[in-house]
Amino acid sequence: MSVFVKACALSELEEDTPKRVELDGTPVSLVKTEGEVFAIYDICSHANVSLSEGEVEDCQIECWLHGSAFDLRTGKPSGLPATRPVPVYPVQIEGDDVLVSVTQES
Secondary structure (H helix, E strand, O other), X not given: OEEEEXXXXXXXXXXXXXXXXXXXXXXXXXXXXXXXXXXXXXXXXXXXXXXXHOOEEOOEEEOOOOOOEEEOOOOXXXXXXXXXXXXXXXXXXXXXXXXXXXXXXX
């Protein structure tokens, strides 16, 4: 069963502008785009840099260092140099709260 924790207020998120948060020690990039909110692991699988410093377009977040882009829905890279996906996390919206689950309850 997923355990959801408050990540931020929905009103804090700007369209297509990533916001970095840390949840249970996990760096997460939150992105509001195309009418949804996505949560993706904030570290690029290729270069170990923060994805939240990159740009968002077409439901993808681009790593600012080498240009790898990751699908916000699946975490899969859409081009080189990254070849490994990054984790994505379930999101729930309750009122103005953005809730994210980065852990599983035993």
